[in-house]
Amino acid sequence: MAGTPLADDYEAAGFGRRIGWGEHPAVLLVDPVQAYAAPDSRLHLRTAEAALHAMARLARAARRSQFPVLFTAVRYDAEPGADAPHFARKVPGLDAFRAGGPHAAFTELCLPEPDEVVIHKHYPSGFFETPLRGVLTALGVDTVVIGGFSTSGCVRATALDALQNGLRPMVVRDAVADRDAGTHEANLFDLDSKYADVVDLATACHRLGEPQ
16 A cells, blocks of 8 residues: 555554564464365465465474464354354354364464464454463563464454554564455555554564574
8 A cells, every 4th residue: 555645644644653673572373273274164265375384484483593483273162152252143153263173273384383382262362361461471572473364353453462562563464364355455554554563474584583
């Protein structure tokens, strides 16, 4: 949207300044699960595979430099309505995230390693009613490098809460995806304007220590 009247209006209003990177980043991968990657899932995203490859590259770069890699996943041990009644009413597709179901599992392209933190959640944000903030504090993290699904949903909510918890959110454009290109781009524009720095994959991997 750069160079458009909307972008010019946002710039004139003072939006879009850079937050910048801190000294202690971690990669946070939001819900890289089969619900979004499997073609037989009602939540399947056509662009999921490309984003998963980008997420896997972020994880490799962070692991090589010994930066933390954390994962989130929506998980319901029983009927989603028992844990998130109004959310389940709004989005019946949450049934895909029942524990033990095939669509609740992490994808083969993007699997946590045995010693990596996995945060289970009931709502879009990885921070809401979870231990994520405390874990990041204990690890000394000041910057969260975010990839995941979906841009307008769990990624957006998690990036916003990262900011509100005093962290520097970096949303990696290539490592997030949504159901529609317009929705994806509009949310990246809004995140970059107000709540996060949207960065490309090469930049993020370089900041994580990937050799050029």
